[in-house]
Amino acid sequence: MPAGTAPKRPLYTQEERQRRDASGWTLVQGLLAPFQFLVFAISLVLILRFLLTGEGLVAAQVSVVVKTLTLYAIMITGSIWEKHVFGRYLFAPAFFWEDVFSILVLALHTAYLAALYTGSLGAFELMLLALAAYATYLINAGQFLWKLRLARLDQTERQLTSAAPLTALGAEHAG
Template identity: 45%
Template sequence: MYTPEQLERRNRSPWTKAQFILAPIQFIVFIISFALVIRYLATGEGYWVATVSVWIKIALIWALTITGMLWEHDIYGKYFMAREFFWEDLGNLIAILTHNAYFVAVWLHLDSRTIMWVMVFAYVTYLFNAGQFLWRGIRSAKERRLLQAQLQAQSAGMAKPS
């Protein structure tokens, strides 16, 4: 997942902490916004509160994208589409494009239900992307624990008298 040098840069980067703070906030906003959008689609009520929640969600995905690009630069030396982070960046690109389709739908003067269906689609792409990041994080943590255990075993083996 990470070379030892990349892991050190990851641990030193202020953007790692920003990502750990913003990601769960975005997920909570997603859950609330998704519920509000579905409520509007099901009942026809609460359009403005759903709209405000959509704006907050879009602002957060942009905040995570920008801080993520700064993080990626700190770790891999590229702001976007580093080889090691290609699939995560591609997923994020799709999610952010679908979120911003909201503005296109508004600009085209589509009806409010269609606009909210655009957001349902955007939120599905976000779920796939969030799942991908979660899977990568779990895999990365397992690899770090395995590497640490191997290093400890090697140290213990070298410390034993022959």
């Protein structure tokens, strides 16, 4: 390690990894995330259909409401998961920026619900707001996928590091 370089903090400590693996909320998140993406994809098609043809406004509106409720579910259960794993509901250091961006995603989805309820935006503007919310959702989903990849790489690195001394020890005794 170069001089002046701090050691890289793993995404999860050993204790956090054990809590993550033991938590039922990990499975809930693993099931809700792809379900939410499916709801998003269907809704996006309905929104684009409306914007391109002018048809299917109610279906597009209902789909955004369903997507928003799914987002609320994953955010609530994700906060519970974060509490189980890291001891805090939001803004654990390992997921700080993902949580910050999640708040923006929630705000835009909630603004959509408020505008739909109050009628403060026209149909076209409402769908543009939904698209803005969906763009932030995609960025946020990308953040979490990146963290999932980092967690897997970290786990692989730990396994290789812990196996290396055993391999060396085995080689010494084999000769």
